[in-house]
Every structure is written in C-alpha cells, then in structure tokens.
Amino acid sequence: MPQYSPANNKFQYCTDKEICTIEKKAVELRESVVEMLVEAGSGHIAGALGTADIFAVLYHKILNIDPKDPHHENRDRFILSNGHICPVWYAVLAQVGFFHKNKLKTLRKLDSGLQGHPRKNSVPGIENSSGSLGQGLSQAIGLALGAKLSELSYRVYCMLGDGEMQEGQVWEALMYAGNKRLNNLTCIIDRNNIQISGYTENVMPLESLREKLEAFNWHVLEVDGHNVEELVNSFNMAKAVFERPTAIVAHTIPGKGADFMEYKFEWHGKVPSAKEAKKALNALRSLEGRIKCYDDE
Amino acid sequence: MQLKPALAVNTNLLLNDRMHGLNPSLKSTKKAFGESLLALGKEDENVVVLCADLNSSTKTDDFAKNFPDRFFQVGIAEQNMAGIAAGLAACGKKVFITSFAAFSPMRNLDQIRVSICFSDLPVIMVGAYAGLSPSADGATAQELEDIAIMRTLPNTVVLSPVDYEQTKKATEASVTLSKPVYMRLCREDTPEITTASTPFDVKKAQTLIEGDDLTIVCTGPICHEAIIATKKLTENGIKPEVINVHTIKPFDKTLLLQSATKTRLVITVEEHQQSGGLGGAVAEILSEEMPTKVLRIGTRDTFGESGTYAQLKNKYGVDSEAIYSLAVNNINKK
CATH class of the missing domain: 3.40.50.970 (Thiamin diphosphate (ThDP)-binding fold, Pyr/PP domains)
Known part of the structure; x- marks a missing residue:
C-alpha cells in the first residue's frame, strides 16, 4: 500500500536503475498508443507519443496514488487539460493497474469507458472531463483549493498543451493560481510547438512563455520532456517551492519515437496506416538496446 | 350590491393573503x-x-x-x-x-x-x-x-x-x-406570493389559484402579473387556473396534464424569450401527451433595451394586460 499523508511531500529521487525502468515503461506506452489508435481508426497521436515520458514519470514515480483505492481522499490528483492526448493517459492507467490492458482496444468504441476525450470517472483514474480546450487548469485550481480547505496534503498536477494556451481561460487560471500562491499545484506544459493547423509560433505565438508565466507569479522550470531524470528532479523542485505554484515547461518532440512523425504538425490529429504503424512499432522496439540499462547487482 | 366573484386561491399552500392586491408587499x-x-x-x-x-x-x-x-x-x-x-x-x-x-x-x-x-x-x-x-x-x-x-x-x-x-x-x-x-x-x-409556511418540493409544481376555463402556467416573480390578470379575468367571468412552475427541470408533468385536461387552453408566462423556455417545455409535453392549444407570453425573438422594469414588461408584452388580452381573445377559440 502506498503511504498517504504526509508521504506526499517527501522527495522522490530515482536510482539509475529506476530511471531505466521508467524509460522502458514510456516505450511501452508509445507502443500501446500506436496500437490503440490503429485499432480505433481515429485519434491524436503526436502529443500522446510526445508526452509518454512525462506520463511514465508521473505514474511510476511521482503521483501518490493507489489503483486499488482510486477514490482515496488524499490521493494526488492528475488533471488532463488537453484531453485529445488521452490515449496515453488510458495506457498508463492500465499499465499501473487501474483497469485491465484488454480495455485499451476499446478506445473510441461504443459503450467503452475509453472515450475519444476524457469523461470524469468513465474508468477508474480519470479525474476530469476535458476536450474543450483550456479548462483543466481551472479544475486543478479547485482541487488544490479543496486540499487546503480540508487540510489534506495531496498535490495536484495538471497537464496543458501549449496550443491551448491561446484560450483566454488559461490566463484567468494562471492569474488566479499565481496570486493565490497555490504551492500544491504543479502545471506541466507540453511545449511541443505544434497545434492542429501548424506550428504554434506561426498560428499564434506563445513566446516568450517563461516571462509570461513568471509575470503571473509562477515558478517556472524548463526541462527536456524526454529526460526522465530531469523530469523527476523538476517535480521534486516543485515540491520545494513554498510561495508559488510551479509551471514545468516540458520541451517535447511531437510524435517522439516514430521518426517519420517527429516534429510534424500534420500528425497532430492523424492516425498511422497499418504500414506506418508497423514502421513506428519497429522503431520503438529497436530502442531497446539504446536505453541505458544497469544490470542487477 | 353585487359581490365580485372571489379568486379560488389554493388554501393548502398557505399563500400570502395580499398576493393578489395591487400593492403587494x-x-x-x-x-x-x-x-x-x-x-x-x-x-x-x-x-x-x-x-x-x-x-x-x-x-x-x-x-x-x-x-x-x-x-x-x-x-x-x-x-x-x-x-x-x-x-x-x-x-x-x-x-x-x-x-x-x-x-x-x-x-x-x-x-x-x-x-x-x-x-x-x-x-x-x-x-x-x-x-x-x-x-x-x-x-x-x-x-x-x-x-x-x-x-x-x-x-x-x-x-x-x-x-x-x-x-x-x-x-x-x-x-x-x-x-x-x-x-x-x-x-x-x-x-411576496408564498409564505414561510408554504410547502416546497422540487418535484411538485404549485396550483396557486384554481379555475376551470384556462390554465396559466408561469415561472419566477412574473407570476404576480398572471395573478393580477387572473383577478381581472375572474371579475369578468373567466376563471383561470394558475400554476407556478418553480422547477422547470425536472418538470412536473402530472400537474400540467391534469390542469390542461380540465381547461383545454394553456397560456405560459415567463420573463424570457418566447421560444425554448417554460413555454417550450409546456408545448413539448402537451404536444406529445395531450395536444392542447398553448399560447406563450414572453419576449418575441428580440433583445431588450433600457427603461424602467414596468415600462419594459409593458413594451415587451410580459405584463398582466398582455396576459388578460391573450386570454380574452382566445377563450372562445379552444
């Protein structure tokens, strides 16, 4: 059983071996995402592949959660704001045991809990509804305020896509959380530079993002969103920041792991053909030797 | 001296005695x-x-x-x-x-x-x-x-x-x-139409005034305009039943159907667009379950403007006069 309060606030650093394990879990997540989307016939692949390392770090190392007790009042909350990348969320929830992996092939099918965009409680572990962009951070603020009101020690994590930061509500929420000094709230911004119609800086530029977030009174960390150790360290750093919420700007490569998709906005909302999927899965499976592993003893 | 016919106020609801006065509290x-x-x-x-x-x-x-x-x-x-x-x-x-x-x-x-x-x-x-x-x-x-x-x-x-x-x-x-x-x-x-003693149940609409000739279904404070119109109609020999729908969803179909079965003419009154609101809900239910003529009082596909509250209610046709005229003009066209 995971420890609840006050374990939530303890720092969680990784051994080299753990880092290697998490990297492997992330590769498995990417494989699941490719298989799920091919089976579903539609969905959004680029962001789901790009954030697999972040999801692996959160669910295998950072979040204080128990798949056997998904409604524990002091569990850490993860909120997904850019709902369209939910295949990777479903994949990681199955990976850590919130539900059976067989369910993953029901993505986007009738009567499935795995909706095309998340619906709160449709399967255990799904904490919020999203799909209309820009709403998650406000929901996360409510959960963070709830923790303070009920004197609970859980922390709230919210993932935002960079493109959705063009929504005005995001800035209402950033203003509120910064001003209220919600130090139990950590926001992860998936800075992959793409959105459905192009590169963010061509559609509606977000830069300079760090300065904007800092001006809203957030503590800002910028990390390589594919570097497990950097991610783990930044989540720990966020716990140490006392006066402000933390925004982790995770620089990621959209489509990461399937080289022909990487960096290409055209893959935002596309599904690979059977042939392309095979190519992607081969590329992912060939990574095995490239992940730096440490032998047992 | 001839007595004016009295309003059949629903005594079970313990309503405010002064609700049908011209200067209610x-x-x-x-x-x-x-x-x-x-x-x-x-x-x-x-x-x-x-x-x-x-x-x-x-x-x-x-x-x-x-x-x-x-x-x-x-x-x-x-x-x-x-x-x-x-x-x-x-x-x-x-x-x-x-x-x-x-x-x-x-x-x-x-x-x-x-x-x-x-x-x-x-x-x-x-x-x-x-x-x-x-x-x-x-x-x-x-x-x-x-x-x-x-x-x-x-x-x-x-x-x-x-x-x-x-x-x-x-x-x-x-x-x-x-x-x-x-x-x-x-x-x-x-x-003030109800009192502290008036019962309230989300599932039950309320018959404020009983009558047989037509049903006036209303919601919100504008119900008072319906009560004033009802008083005048009663004085002229037309007896409306007045139903207060404080809960529009879920809608108390039973009370509406009972009343409409009796009166065969329904007027809805709301401070809202004529379409889609209370009138819409009533028309949906009656057209499916017991087709009945429904006339809707509300703003007619228009935005409002500045003015006093009374002026606006009058100009946009959501006051007691509008309800009275609509009832008088349609009572014989059931």
Whole structure:
C-alpha cells in the first residue's frame, strides 16, 4: 500500500536503475498508443507519443496514488487539460493497474469507458472531463483549493498543451493560481510547438512563455520532456517551492519515437496506416538496446 | 350590491393573503438567497461560494464576511470560476457560483457544460439579474435565453423560484440534490406570493389559484402579473387556473396534464424569450401527451433595451394586460 499523508511531500529521487525502468515503461506506452489508435481508426497521436515520458514519470514515480483505492481522499490528483492526448493517459492507467490492458482496444468504441476525450470517472483514474480546450487548469485550481480547505496534503498536477494556451481561460487560471500562491499545484506544459493547423509560433505565438508565466507569479522550470531524470528532479523542485505554484515547461518532440512523425504538425490529429504503424512499432522496439540499462547487482 | 366573484386561491399552500392586491408587499429574491447562503454556511462547513466581482449585487457579502476561508473571489473571470467550482465539487464541496445570469451561465456556458454538467458535479449556478429586471442597464445585462439553454443540458436541474420565501427554500433544497443546479433570480424586489409556511418540493409544481376555463402556467416573480390578470379575468367571468412552475427541470408533468385536461387552453408566462423556455417545455409535453392549444407570453425573438422594469414588461408584452388580452381573445377559440 502506498503511504498517504504526509508521504506526499517527501522527495522522490530515482536510482539509475529506476530511471531505466521508467524509460522502458514510456516505450511501452508509445507502443500501446500506436496500437490503440490503429485499432480505433481515429485519434491524436503526436502529443500522446510526445508526452509518454512525462506520463511514465508521473505514474511510476511521482503521483501518490493507489489503483486499488482510486477514490482515496488524499490521493494526488492528475488533471488532463488537453484531453485529445488521452490515449496515453488510458495506457498508463492500465499499465499501473487501474483497469485491465484488454480495455485499451476499446478506445473510441461504443459503450467503452475509453472515450475519444476524457469523461470524469468513465474508468477508474480519470479525474476530469476535458476536450474543450483550456479548462483543466481551472479544475486543478479547485482541487488544490479543496486540499487546503480540508487540510489534506495531496498535490495536484495538471497537464496543458501549449496550443491551448491561446484560450483566454488559461490566463484567468494562471492569474488566479499565481496570486493565490497555490504551492500544491504543479502545471506541466507540453511545449511541443505544434497545434492542429501548424506550428504554434506561426498560428499564434506563445513566446516568450517563461516571462509570461513568471509575470503571473509562477515558478517556472524548463526541462527536456524526454529526460526522465530531469523530469523527476523538476517535480521534486516543485515540491520545494513554498510561495508559488510551479509551471514545468516540458520541451517535447511531437510524435517522439516514430521518426517519420517527429516534429510534424500534420500528425497532430492523424492516425498511422497499418504500414506506418508497423514502421513506428519497429522503431520503438529497436530502442531497446539504446536505453541505458544497469544490470542487477 | 353585487359581490365580485372571489379568486379560488389554493388554501393548502398557505399563500400570502395580499398576493393578489395591487400593492403587494415586496421583497428581494437576491436577499433571500444571501440569507439562506449564510444559514447553509453555518450548518455545513462544506458549503463554499465563488463570486466574480459581483458579491454585493448577488448578496454573497454576508457569507464572505462570516466565512472568509470558504469564499473565493475570482475577479471578473466567469470561465475560471466555473472550472474552479468543478474542482471544488470534485473534492466533496457544495459549491455555489454567482454572477449575473448574462455572464454565468451565458459567458461561461462551455465551461459549465464540460467541466460541471458532463462530469455531473454538484455545483449550484446562481444567475441573478435574470429576465428584464436589470432594466436600466439595457439588453446586455438582461438575460432572456438562460432557461432555454440550461434546461437542455443533461444532468442539470433548473430552478426559477417565484419570490423571497420560495428562493430561500429553493436555495436550501439545491444543496441536497447532488446535481448541477441552475437557479435564476430577479434584480428587483418582487411581490411576496408564498409564505414561510408554504410547502416546497422540487418535484411538485404549485396550483396557486384554481379555475376551470384556462390554465396559466408561469415561472419566477412574473407570476404576480398572471395573478393580477387572473383577478381581472375572474371579475369578468373567466376563471383561470394558475400554476407556478418553480422547477422547470425536472418538470412536473402530472400537474400540467391534469390542469390542461380540465381547461383545454394553456397560456405560459415567463420573463424570457418566447421560444425554448417554460413555454417550450409546456408545448413539448402537451404536444406529445395531450395536444392542447398553448399560447406563450414572453419576449418575441428580440433583445431588450433600457427603461424602467414596468415600462419594459409593458413594451415587451410580459405584463398582466398582455396576459388578460391573450386570454380574452382566445377563450372562445379552444
């Protein structure tokens, strides 16, 4: 059983071996995402592949959660704001045991809990509804305020896509959380530079993002969103920041792991053909030797 | 001397004796909301209130003063307010969000739909200044589409209390429903129709006045205009039945069908667009279950404008005169 309060606030650093394990879990997540989307016939692949390392770090190392007790009042909350990348969320929830992996092939099918965009409680572990962009951070603020009101020690994590930061509500929420000094709230911004119609800086530029977030009174960390150790360290750093919420700007490569998709906005909302999927899965499976592993003893 | 025929007021409801007078006692529904909120705050420490800069208009000040830790001022940011409310409700709080109806639920409708209603979270959305009541402020502050929109959202309860006392009871009931709830309130002080002793059940509409000749179905403080019209109609030998629909969703079909079976003519009265609101709900039910002629009093596909409340109600055809004429002109065309 995971420890609840006050374990939530303890720092969680990784051994080299753990880092290697998490990297492997992330590769498995990417494989699941490719298989799920091919089976579903539609969905959004680029962001789901790009954030697999972040999801692996959160669910295998950072979040204080128990798949056997998904409604524990002091569990850490993860909120997904850019709902369209939910295949990777479903994949990681199955990976850590919130539900059976067989369910993953029901993505986007009738009567499935795995909706095309998340619906709160449709399967255990799904904490919020999203799909209309820009709403998650406000929901996360409510959960963070709830923790303070009920004197609970859980922390709230919210993932935002960079493109959705063009929504005005995001800035209402950033203003509120910064001003209220919600130090139990950590926001992860998936800075992959793409959105459905192009590169963010061509559609509606977000830069300079760090300065904007800092001006809203957030503590800002910028990390390589594919570097497990950097991610783990930044989540720990966020716990140490006392006066402000933390925004982790995770620089990621959209489509990461399937080289022909990487960096290409055209893959935002596309599904690979059977042939392309095979190519992607081969590329992912060939990574095995490239992940730096440490032998047992 | 010939006595004027008396109104058949429903004595079971213990209504205000002066409700059909021309100068009834007036009291604010917003004030009722503020008072109930304070009482609920004292009873239950899970009650929290969010406000978007309009705390004095929506009467949440007393709650804020007494429970500063449970009062959240979000600034002029209704979308963020709806999202924060969803998060608070998801951790077991009983959440009220308050603003003008024109701004919440209208400006933040998508946030209400996705973050609150789709997740079936118990957030009570209070839209004050509904209808034509923010009269001098003009069309942008007057909210005439909220009933139509909110009653089509799945999972959602829609309340539209008739007066001060009923607003208190509706506010108390709202926290027991464990559902998303929308409650619309008026800006002005409005006639007292019910009393503290009048029963209130979300599932049951109320027959205020009994009659056989036509049914007037009304919602919100504008019910008083229907009562005044009914008095005049009764004096002229036409006896309407007046039904107060304080809960538009779920709708009390039984009472409506009973009355319409008897009278065979229905007039709906609301401070709202003619389409989609109370009139829409009544027409939907009757056309499916017992086709009956339904005439709808409401604004006719138009925005409002500045003026006094009485002037606007008269110009836009939602006052007792309009109800009276409509009834007289149609009573023989059943």
